[in-house]
Amino acid sequence: MAQKKKVTARVISQTCLAPGIYDLRLETELAAGARCGQFVAVYPKDKSTLLPRPISICEADPRAGVLRLVYRVAGKGTAEFSGLAAGDGVELLGVLGNGFPVEKARPGMRAALLGGGIGVPPILELAKSLRCERDVVAGYRDGRCFLKEDFERAVCGTGAQDGACGVPTAAGTACGGVPGSEDGVLTSSAGAVYVATEDGSVGTKGNVMDAIRENGLEPDILFACGPLPMLRAVKRFAQEKGIPAYLSLEERMACGVGACLGCVCKTVGVDAHSHVHNARICTDGPVFEAGEVDI
């Protein structure tokens, strides 16, 4: 793993994707070692807000040295970030945490990638990293389905851009490459994108679990990031089906590097580092196998 560093990144661009949801592209050397499911800690300039804000990586382009962060304004620090403009410098600590274990999704398996709310962004880089069939299920509060087109492009390859993908279904948008597609070859980009909205304005009315059921998805492996109630439901679903599930957890953090023990989660077994039933989300996670954590 690349060594952790504190660096100054340069803002390439920032756009607002939905009310309170921002899309920040940064030029930084940290992109070189970044993997899906990892995060960076972003420092506010206002010194009354000392601690860096952990933000998951939405996309990483190691060759161009670009990190894409999609975050929600949740307080003073993120409100400050929303004012960043092209050319601004911003301090980052990274790359932090372990990413999603993409190797667990072996060729021939069908993975379901579940994102809820501000847990949707890290699923994008995951969708691009997996080398097996994958269905993305993104859950939103309302019809402002940020990143939906990005998922369609990522899961359906170039199809989304030329209109070959994006067939509307009851659930949202399913795209090509489903099993038994016309050429009979399952490409690495095979899969579909489903949407659930709490208000029912797009896709399935309800949450990501409702969308899984409504669309009859039968995944072999689950990856999820979202609010705790959603992760609990994903864990239950995985246990019922007897399939592995990898959950990305969050907690208030201070150091981000495993020293302060602020961001622990309960573990089922005695953790190898702590020797108690606690693991550090920042360092041992943020992604855990559902069976390991007591959530």
Added chain:
Amino acid sequence: MGIGGNGERMTGMKAGMETGRNRAGEICQKAAEAGENAAVKTAVTIAGVEFQNPVMTASGTFGSGMEYGEFVDLNRLGAVVTKGVANVPWPGNATPRVAEVYGGMLNAIGLQNPGIDVFIERDLAFLQQFQTRIIVNVCGKTVEDYLEAVERLADTKADMLEINVSCPNVKEGAIAFGQRADALFDITSRIKRKARQPVIMKLSPNVTDITEMARAAEAAGADALSMINTLTGVKIDIERRKFVLANRTGGLSGPAIRPIAVRMVWQCANAVKIPIIGMGGIAAAEDAIEFLMAGATAVAVGAMNFVNPYATVEVIDGIEDYLRRHGIRDIHEIIGCVK
């Protein structure tokens, strides 16, 4: 500690300020003549243990060095003061354990630790690879807990022990040892009888008169004091009408507490003869120098490690720069120079 000379030095510095640029120019000239690496002596000695420089890590903010070893060369630190360790593993408190507040943070970790056996085998073994002093912070719920951990450390390479009688986040009463002078005297003297290494008592600021606690620890035989531990605080989430921390109260640290910490170090430096390790919101060399001038023999960087993982070495370099810039050859010239 060279306190006698400090008054003169301060007079000299004041005179320098009065004459303005000429004096500064002279110092620059002197520094230039001596070269970039003009030898400034920053080594300090506490209870017979020599430290290559006075900069340590505050317990609980640096683990046992493994995590921050990715950012800083641990060989450069005066000492690593480890996260508190008890005789047995402690699970700590529920989350949320941390909350940011204006200019600082609250924490209520609850002294989660892997227990003394794992600590000795893993953490101490790790730290022994580095040319830095090792100060082991010991916590407990009863005097017997402390004594057990202290005894287990007797034959280890720990250079000193720091006794945490001041954690505000553990309900079982450890704090009681640090908030009553008679209880502090009792636990200090009992630990001193058992301890093979010099003992530092870490004082709580959550008392009416910290000098009373400092005197009690000194009278009981403590070799040094460290101060301050965190100040008890509360943060309320006004949207949810709830405490932010699961523990409700937490310990306040960071720059917000620095003036209080400097004041307490200064008060205690004038009340006791044993050396003091000062801490509380040190972010940069100038903060550390305030503590030294207030009478601390050494300083520790705490919460600011979370903000700037390079803070410790930046403070070390910054102190040396300050000494060079002012033509000071030995750090003892500034220790306790402000009475």
